Amino acid sequence: MIDVKHLTKSFGDHLVLNDISEHIYPGEKVVVIGPSGSGKSTFLRCLNLLESPTSGTITFNGMEITDPKSDIDLIRRQMGMVFQHFNLFPNMTIRKNITLAPVRTGLMKQNEADEVAMTLLRRVGLEEKADAYPAQLSGGQKQRIAIVRALAMQPKVMLFDEPTSALDPEMVGEVLDVMKELANEGMTMVVVTHEMGFAREVASRVLFMADGNILEQNSPKEFFANPQHERTKLFLSKVL
Amino acid sequence: MDLAQLYETFKGLENPSIWQEFYVKFYNAWFFEDRWMSYFRGLVTTIEVTVIALMIGVILGVLVATIRTAHDQQRPGSKNILLGIVNLICKIYVTIIRGTPMMVQLMIMGFVIFASSREATLVGALALGINSGAYVAEIIRGGLMSLDPGQMEAGRSLGLGYLDTMRFIVIPQAFKAILPALGNEFIVLLKDTSLISVIAGKEIVYFARAIITKTYEPMFPYLITAVMYLIMVLIFTWLQTKLERRLRQSDRR
Numbered sequence: 109m110i111d112v113k114h115l116t117k118s119f120g121d122h123l124v125l126n127d128i129s130e131h132i133y134p135g136e137k138v139v140v141i142g143p144s145g146s147g148k149s150t151f152l153r154c155l156n157l158l159e160s161p162t163s164g165t166i167t168f169n170g171m172e173i174t175d176p177k178s179d180i181d182l183i184r185r186q187m188g189m190v191f192q193h194f195n196l197f198p199n200m201t202i203r204k205n206i207t208l209a210p211v212r213t214g215l216m217k218q219n220e221a222d223e224v225a226m227t228l229l230r231r232v233g234l235e236e237k238a239d240a241y242p243a244q245l246s247g248g249q250k251q252r253i254a255i256v257r258a259l260a261m262q263p264k265v266m267l268f269d270e271p272t273s274a275l276d277p278e279m280v281g282e283v284l285d286v287m288k289e290l291a292n293e294g295m296t297m298v299v300v301t302h303e304m305g306f307a308r309e310v311a312s313r314v315l316f317m318a319d320g321n322i323l324e325q326n327s328p329k330e331f332f333a334n335p336q337h338e339r340t341k342l343f344l345s346k347v348l
Numbered sequence: 349m350d351l352a353q354l355y356e357t358f359k360g361l362e363n364p365s366i367w368q369e370f371y372v373k374f375y376n377a378w379f380f381e382d383r384w385m386s387y388f389r390g391l392v393t394t395i396e397v398t399v400i401a402l403m404i405g406v407i408l409g410v411l412v413a414t415i416r417t418a419h420d421q422q423r424p425g426s427k428n429i430l431l432g433i434v435n436l437i438c439k440i441y442v443t444i445i446r447g448t449p450m451m452v453q454l455m456i457m458g459f460v461i462f463a464s465s466r467e468a469t470l471v472g473a474l475a476l477g478i479n480s481g482a483y484v485a486e487i488i489r490g491g492l493m494s495l496d497p498g499q500m501e502a503g504r505s506l507g508l509g510y511l512d513t514m515r516f517i518v519i520p521q522a523f524k525a526i527l528p529a530l531g532n533e534f535i536v537l538l539k540d541t542s543l544i545s546v547i548a549g550k551e552i553v554y555f556a557r558a559i560i561t562k563t564y565e566p567m568f569p570y571l572i573t574a575v576m577y578l579i580m581v582l583i584f585t586w587l588q589t590k591l592e593r594r595l596r597q598s599d600r601r
Contacts, residue, residue: 185507195502199520209506
């Protein structure tokens with residue numbers, strides 16, 4: 109579904125991603141873990157071109173994202189993204205936050221989008237917040253809305269960039285629950301996270317990144333029980 | 349006893365008190381031969397010049413800010429040469445305008461570029477507008493750049509185009525953020541209209557000075573001018589506060 113070939117990214121002299129090749133298959137839940145500064149967020153952000161790779165190609169369902177001639181907006185419509193800091197639009201109500209993109213991109217009419225928004229909000233238990241503004245919500249609520257906003261575009265894949273890292277501990281659960289539900293429905297997901305429990309429970313594959321490389325990958329069971337690489341062992345000994 | 353009689357009485361006094369003297373001076377500066385009307389003629393010009401300059405300034409400012417921001421936010425690797433040239437012109441414009449005094453710009457416009465023009469007021473408005481545009485451009489650019497880049501990213505990640513993201517997400521928030529600075533720039537512009545009297549623009553100061561040449565008394569004409577500006581600024585500040593309060597709606601908790 110997403111094919112990454114020889115992806116390299118550097119900021120000035122600093123090499124963040126070092127020749128990464130990876131394939132993400134439909135229905136997979138890939139969890140990317142690793143120490144901070146390892147390049148995992150940059151890797152994720154390259155997948156929908158929020159960061160432009162220095163070299164290498166990324167192909168999504170046969171469309172080459174990295175080709176300057178490709179219509180990046182069209183591709184991004186099929187890739188939902190959830191950010192660490194939610195990035196809800198503070199100048200709009202929750203309803204408008206969710207319906208803006210589907211309506212403006214011509215995916216739905218306003219009344220259809222409103223219905224979709226309400227259905228999704230009901231699923232995450234926030235239908236009474238439709239007319240509130242983001243500033244009136246807690247962090248966990250904001251992140252659930254952000255997930256709903258991405259889902260409203262009916263994406264084929266969802267990218268999560270440390271979705272629980274900015275949350276108070278007691279709110280992490282509610283967001284992970286929504287993500288687990290999404291995983292159970294068969295959504296293809298790429299998740300950068302520090303939640304090892306989530307990786308163990310939901311991932312179909314765990315990637316471990318350090319210093320711009322994917323050092324090792326495995327099924328979560330094998331990965332946590334039997335890490336191969338020294339760096340991985342060191343990392344897991346610190347976080348588990 | 350009406351005001352005119354009082355004026356005649358005080359004027360005839362041999363040893364007037366300081367208050368009686370002030371009254372005579374004020375009467376000369378305001379009521380005598382209906383002089384108050386010329387202040388208001390000046391006021392009308394001041395408002396006209398401000399409105400014209402404001403429109404020029406906002407149009408230029410938005411244009412320059414848009415070009416400069418679009419240039420800075422290009423995807424690395426896909427630089428547009430035409431945009432680069434236009435961006436350079438914008439940079440030169442802002443540098444020259446911000447690097448030279450308003451008064452000098454006004455005199456160059458009035459006495460060099462449009463030396464043969466009789467429309468001093470219009471030339472003044474044009475000079476003020478061009479000046480204001482550079483500052484407005486920097487204010488708008490600052491507002492656009494100060495916004496969390498995550499807002500642009502969130503809009504783009506949903507598949508919205510650059511222009512749609514700007515229009516619905518970035519600009520409304522940036523506008524709210526720059527409103528105080530924009531209001532300040534408007535006040536500066538309003539007060540700077542007083543400078544066009546140096547190229548014979550017929551605004552309030554121009555008429556105040558005309559009155560002084562008749563009465564040889566500068567105090568009241570200048571005080572009156574100051575009060576008129578102050579009242580205009582107060583009214584505007586009040587309107588601005590109301591607008592800001594309305595735009596803060598989405599911040600309520």
